[in-house]
Amino acid sequence: MRTLTALIAFTLWSVSVAVQGASTNLSPATYNSLNEIQTFLAEEQYSEAEEALLELEDDLQPGFGLALTYQLHGQMSLLQENQPQALSWFRKSLALNALTTVQEINLATTVAQLQLADGQYRQIINDLQPRLRKAEQQERDAAERKNDGNTQFIQPVTYVTLAAAHQLLKEYSPSIPYLQQAISRSRADGDTPKENWLVMLMAAYYQTEQYPQAAATLDDLLRINPQKEDYWQQQAAVYQLMKKPAKALRTLELGYAAGYVTKADSIMLLVQLLITQNIPERAGRLLQKHLSDNTLELNERNWKLLASAWQQGRERDKAIAALEKAAAFMDDGGLLFRAARMASQDAHFSESLRLTEAAIKKGLSDKDKPRALMLAGSSAYEMKDFRTAQRYFQQALTHADSAGNARAWLDYIAALEDYPLP
Numbered sequence: 097m098r099t100l101t102a103l104i105a106f107t108l109w110s111v112s113v114a115v116q117g118a119s120t121n122l123s124p125a126t127y128n129s130l131n132e133i134q135t136f137l138a139e140e141q142y143s144e145a146e147e148a149l150l151e152l153e154d155d156l157q158p159g160f161g162l163a164l165t166y167q168l169h170g171q172m173s174l175l176q177e178n179q180p181q182a183l184s185w186f187r188k189s190l191a192l193n194a195l196t197t198v199q200e201i202n203l204a205t206t207v208a209q210l211q212l213a214d215g216q217y218r219q220i221i222n223d224l225q226p227r228l229r230k231a232e233q234q235e236r237d238a239a240e241r242k243n244d245g246n247t248q249f250i251q252p253v254t255y256v257t258l259a260a261a262h263q264l265l266k267e268y269s270p271s272i273p274y275l276q277q278a279i280s281r282s283r284a285d286g287d288t289p290k291e292n293w294l295v296m297l298m299a300a301y302y303q304t305e306q307y308p309q310a311a312a313t314l315d316d317l318l319r320i321n322p323q324k325e326d327y328w329q330q331q332a333a334v335y336q337l338m339k340k341p342a343k344a345l346r347t348l349e350l351g352y353a354a355g356y357v358t359k360a361d362s363i364m365l366l367v368q369l370l371i372t373q374n375i376p377e378r379a380g381r382l383l384q385k386h387l388s389d390n391t392l393e394l395n396e397r398n399w400k401l402l403a404s405a406w407q408q409g410r411e412r413d414k415a416i417a418a419l420e421k422a423a424a425f426m427d428d429g430g431l432l433f434r435a436a437r438m439a440s441q442d443a444h445f446s447e448s449l450r451l452t453e454a455a456i457k458k459g460l461s462d463k464d465k466p467r468a469l470m471l472a473g474s475s476a477y478e479m480k481d482f483r484t485a486q487r488y489f490q491q492a493l494t495h496a497d498s499a500g501n502a503r504a505w506l507d508y509i510a511a512l513e514d515y516p517l518p
Contacts, residue, residue: 224261433471
């Protein structure tokens with residue numbers, strides 16, 4: 097309905113301009129009749145307007161006046177939400193080839209916009225493109241006569257309509273020049289280009305892998321509407337495709353600092369970029385914050401990422417805590433075993449033993465089970481708990497991968513018992 101309302105307003109404007117601007121080409125009677133019909137339409141007196149239109153159409157010969165009358169008849173059909181009938185009247189008007197170039201291209205654009213709703217994309221291109229070329233030539237001729245390079249009478253919406261038809265056919269490359277023209281003309285008139293035009297242009301650049309141009313267009317979109325988080329995400333994604341992760345990170349950091357980047361997937365991308373750009377401490381703090389306030393889901397993936405951030409930032413205690421959290425979502429003890437090894441590396445043997453025992457209890461793979469038994473035994477040994485150490489080394493004897501080392505440890509502990517160190 098919004099599109100239809102816009103079309104009605106555009107068509108009414110173009111008809112009004114046509115009647116007023118071309119009054120010298122109409123007989124006074126025709127001019128007055130057209131104005132009277134416009135009054136009927138404005139007051140929604142459709143029966144009176146229909147009667148007057150049919151009478152005028154019977155009286156007029158093919159030419160400018162009849163073309164305007166057909167156009168006005170189409171306008172009434174639009175007001176009554178009868179688009180097929182409106183298209184029929186507009187086509188009859190165009191077929192007379194009696195309108196001025198400006199009137200013709202404006203009406204052809206209206207027809208094309210109505211066809212968009214019906215999916216007649218190829219027909220739009222076939223019909224509107226030659227009329228646009230004709231209008232552009234007329235525009236250039238007028239500019240030369242006036243010695244004024246700023247002479248423009250083609251509306252930006254004409255170019256956007258053609259671009260839309262191409263894009264709906266997934267023909268992105270030919271849509272680009274039309275969108276560039278629309279945006280250029282809008283700026284020349286002192287207007288800000290419509291946001292959706294820039295979105296279409298950015299999409300065309302992206303689809304044709306013109307990533308620098310896509311990034312520049314996203315800059316324009318962010319200036320127009322920084323509140324739209326998708327633009328920050330898309331800008332970062334484009335920079336990643338350009339293999340410029342530092343710029344991708346800067347984009348998301350700016351958006352986050354300004355309060356525009358708030359979605360979970362945006363925050364996760366920011367965290368990942370911080371890690372890959374060797375800023376793990378900041379990644380860890382950011383991720384911890386949003387896990388704590390429930391912005392991010394408390395799941396295995398996020399806890400593992402947090403552990404990775406803390407580990408890279410040499411914050412092993414925090415990494416171990418994150419791995420324990422992640423392990424709660426796991427069906428086996430793999431993450432607990434990983435945490436236990438980290439604790440052992442920091443000589444936190446009591447913590448290492450506790451975590452290893454929890455990992456074994458939860459269950460480990462055939463590869464990790466013997467290594468975990470050896471880690472539990474060595475951690476207990478470091479704590480001088482020889483009885484516990486022997487128990488785990490004896491269990492490790494039953495695994496081929498660890499039997500040799502386990503026997504060596506057991507022999508060593510036995511020797512210590514026979515010949516204790518002074």
